[in-house]
Amino acid sequence: MRNRTLGGNLTVSDIGLGCMGLSHAYGAPTEQNEAIRLIQQAVDMGYTFFDTAEVYGTPDDPHQNEMLVGEALAAYRDKVVIATKFGIRFDMTSTQVNKPLVPDSRPEIIRASVDASLKRLKTDHIDLYYQHRVDPNIPIEEVAGVMSDLIKEGKITHWGLSEANEETIRRAHAVCPITAIQNRYSMMARWHETLFPVLEELNIGYVAFSPLANGFLSAKYDKNSKFEAKTDYRSAMPQFTAEGIDKNAGLLKLLHQIAKDKEATPAQISLAWMLCKKPYIVPIPGTRNTGRLAENAGAADVTLTKDEVKKLDMALDALEMSEVFGGSRICKMK
Numbered sequence: 597m598r599n600r601t602l603g604g605n606l607t608v609s610d611i612g613l614g615c616m617g618l619s620h621a622y623g624a625p626t627e628q629n630e631a632i633r634l635i636q637q638a639v640d641m642g643y644t645f646f647d648t649a650e651v652y653g654t655p656d657d658p659h660q661n662e663m664l665v666g667e668a669l670a671a672y673r674d675k676v677v678i679a680t681k682f683g684i685r686f687d688m689t690s691t692q693v694n695k696p697l698v699p700d701s702r703p704e705i706i707r708a709s710v711d712a713s714l715k716r717l718k719t720d721h722i723d724l725y726y727q728h729r730v731d732p733n734i735p736i737e738e739v740a741g742v743m744s745d746l747i748k749e750g751k752i753t754h755w756g757l758s759e760a761n762e763e764t765i766r767r768a769h770a771v772c773p774i775t776a777i778q779n780r781y782s783m784m785a786r787w788h789e790t791l792f793p794v795l796e797e798l799n800i801g802y803v804a805f806s807p808l809a810n811g812f813l814s815a816k817y818d819k820n821s822k823f824e825a826k827t828d829y830r831s832a833m834p835q836f837t838a839e840g841i842d843k844n845a846g847l848l849k850l851l852h853q854i855a856k857d858k859e860a861t862p863a864q865i866s867l868a869w870m871l872c873k874k875p876y877i878v879p880i881p882g883t884r885n886t887g888r889l890a891e892n893a894g895a896a897d898v899t900l901t902k903d904e905v906k907k908l909d910m911a912l913d914a915l916e917m918s919e920v921f922g923g924s925r926i927c928k929m930k
Contacts, residue, residue, distance in 0.1 A: 597642030597896050600875055602801030603775030606724065606754050609675050610871060610896040612645030612890070613638045614882035617662040622653040623828040626884050628664065635668035637886055639676065641893050647778075647803070647880045649681035650713050659716055666717035670841075672789060678717060679724035679778075679803070681758060682709040683731060701731035703742050710751050725752040726778055729759055738740065738766050740771035741748060747772070756803070762794050769798050776801035781877070783847070783866055783912055784809040784920040795876065807879035808866055809835055809920050814888070815848050815862040817841070833921040840918035847915050854908070860898045863888075867895035873905050 597609045616622075618631040625907060626634070641919035643890065650660035662680060669676050671822035683701040712724060725746070727739055736757075743755040768774055777795070779788045781804035788802075795802055798800060808814055812835045819838045823831035836839045858865065863881075870877045881892050900908070 597893055599825055600878060602876065602878065603754065604799055606677065606775050608645035608878055609643050610878065611643065611867065611892055612647055612878055612880040613643050614880040615646055615648045615661055615665050616652045617882035618884060619654055621829045623824050625654050629675055631664055632668040634884065634886060634889065635665065638889055639672050641890060643847065643893065644675065645677045645878065647679045650709055651684055651686060662713055662716040666719065670718050671828060673719060673748050677723040678719065679726065680717065680722055681726040681728035682706055684728040697729055699729045699731035700732045701727055701739050703738065710746060710915050714751065721750055722752045724754045724756060724775060726756045726758045730764055736768045737771050740768045740837055744772040763789060766793060774800050776803050778803040780806050781870065782807050782809045783813060783869065784820040784917055792874065801876045801878060802874065804877055804879040807870060808863055808881050812836065813862060813866040815850065815851060843916055843918040850911055858898055861891055863891055864895040864898050867892060868898035868900055869905060869908055871896065871899040
């Protein structure tokens with residue numbers, strides 16, 4: 597797999613692996629040895645970029661995903677880039693499957709988080725450390741100041757923001773240069789395209805999470821697909837409802853058509869579309885399936901011309917689509 601650069605100097609594979617779903621939000625967690633084997637297979641396939649967070653875990657172990665990633669990548673540490681996140685916890689009083697998020701980026705919390713993450717990840721530094729969600733109670737300049745200190749201390753080498761707007765990006769970057777933002781982005785979730793100009797101005801990368809709209813754009817789901825209501829976020833996502841599938845029929849038809857023309861799959865077209873749109877976009881689809889892992893990696897070999905990307909954008913603009921899951925609700929710290 598080829599590489600691209602986030603910010604000025606963080607080299608990563610064209611496509612990264614989002615590891616969250618191995619532990620969290622997509623049903624019962626993957627058996628540990630199986631999950632470790634899949635992450636290591638990703639390395640063998642050319643993946644060098646792995647994404648996790650301190651809150652991706654199970655009911656029994658709220659930090660399980662970081663430990664999983666640390667264990668799987670320990671033997672490859674000098675060959676891979678590990679990204680993790682700080683600054684939120686889940687509202688465990690909620691009965692929702694996708695529990696509301698409680699932001700908390702107090703400096704003392706950040707410092708406790710980074711030390712705990714380093715231990716779980718079995719590493720002496722974090723390559724890319726994101727604020728998971730902006731904390732309205734803590735000025736972003738204060739957060740950026742802590743990041744600057746952590747870089748000087750060698751605990752992290754780069755930092756970024758997740759789900760941030762232009763104003764926040766500019767304010768943070770002025771204090772400590774940002775390497776990447778990580779925002780939702782897919783053919784069904786394009787609202788952050790308005791950030792492209794500022795990212796280009798400041799030389800900031802865009803790491804796209806949920807690039808397949810939580811798997812929907814793989815075209816592998818239909819009205820008979822079932823999701824466990826208590827552990828699988830897809831059970832509450834509008835794109836997977838019967839109504840949503842009907843509304844998205846035109847989108848899936850378009851994907852199948854282009855995939856046939858390019859001798860690719862719908863998932864590969866969905867990923868290639870963003871890879872070919874901007875050189876600083878890096879999608880991080882997740883999977884539990886080795887075949888899907890290889891399929892996603894293969895998207896880096898699918899070429900769409902600028903004209904093809906433009907025509908596809910125009911087609912997407914004209915299509916009827918359902919709403920798409922936009923993320924867990926943010927609530928105030930209690």
